[in-house]
Amino acid sequence: MHILTMDDLTNEQMLELLHAAEQYKSNKQCTFHSAFAANLFFENSTRTKISFEMAERRLGLSMISFDAQTASIQKGETLYDTVKTLEAIGLDVVVIRHMEDRYFDELTGRVKLSIINGGDGTGHHPSQCLLDLLTIYQEFQRFNGLTVTIVGDISHSRVARSNAEALNRLGAYVQFAGPQxxxxxxLDHLGPNVELDQAVKESDVLMMLRVQHERHAFGVSFSKDQYHQQYGLTEERERKMKPSSIIMHPAPVNRGVEIADSLVECDRSRIFKQMENGVYIRMAMLQYVLNQREAIKHEFVN
Structure with a gap:
């Protein structure tokens, strides 16, 4: 059992994961003393990597350390051989973040351990999507009928893709804003491209995205001030938001670029709540794949 993209989950399974995360937030205890996990991160990460580590520790998993800089991949070992090695040693689940889109295609159907995608290139980020869904649901108790505007560096964002797909399926109205x-x-089939100043007035959720400098082949064509004034959430734009609307961002935040520094921790902001929810949703994801593994083993034995 893997969770690689949001397509791996039905709507019902998504909602079950949100419910499980809420239970963990309410101090539900669940331990997997005999399960082994490792985090294979080939891209830099703070929130995703550390919250998966926290989730694994809270679940009582035995964690096996992995450092991409000292692993045999530096000697030419393929990702497939690395994962097969970990499987042979006895791991049950690995969380992988990789710079290549759909890195997991070479693994699915060929490995028996479970894989959770911690982010692939500009492709998919299911755990970020699920924690965002949890944050939105905690706020509005629904998805149907909400207007969610995803703003910024859309083409380079795995967060935008995963969220747009899942929110559409759950009944939200999604639209995009940012530099043309x-x-x-x-993503055109998932929602229209709109002007930010209009979107600010009508959105229930403004989901701001980081400008991903590292993915721009020829550099970013805007100065920080230019981007902030044209496509960022300025204090002036925030004043035009609906009273009940909220601000989200997957982080790290470029303060004063995507969002005015004064708004990162304002009353509307749910940015740090998203981070908190990340631990609970990742606990739920780990529980889900490990329970699926146990169910398959039990079925095989019987």
Whole structure:
């Protein structure tokens, strides 16, 4: 059992994971003393990596350390051989973040341990999507009928893709705003491209995205001040938001670029609540794949 993209989960399974995360937040205890896990991160990460580590520790998993800089991948070992090695040693689940889109295609159907995708290139980020869904649900107790505007560097964002797909399925109205050259035509079926100043007035959720400098082949075409004034959430734009609307961002935040520094921790902001929810949703994801593994083993034995 893997969780690689949001397509791996039905709507019902998504909602079950949100419920399980809420239970963990309410101090539900669940331990897997005999299960082994490792985090294979080939890209830099703070929130995703550490919250998975926290989730694993809270679940009582035995954690096996892995450092991409000292692993045999540096000697030419393939990702497949690395994962097969960990499987042979006895691991049950690995969390992988990789710079290549759909890195997992070479693994699925060929490995028996479970994989949770911690982010692949500009492709998918299911755990971030689920923690965002949890944050939105905690606020509004629904998805149907909400207007969610995803703002910024759309074409380079795995967060935008995963969230747009899942929110559409759950009944939200999704739209995109940002520089035209950073829009993604492959997402056109999920929502229109709109002007930010209008979107600010009508959105229930403004989901701001980080400008991903590292993924721009020829550098970013905006100065920080230019971007902030044209496509960032300025204090002036925030004053035009609906009273009940909220601000989200997957972080790390470029303060004064995507969001005015004064708004990062304002009353509307749910940015740090998203981070808190990340631990609980990742506990739920780990529980889910490990329970599925146990169910398959039990079925095989019987």
């Amino acid at each position: 050259e950073w829009m993604d035509s492959s």
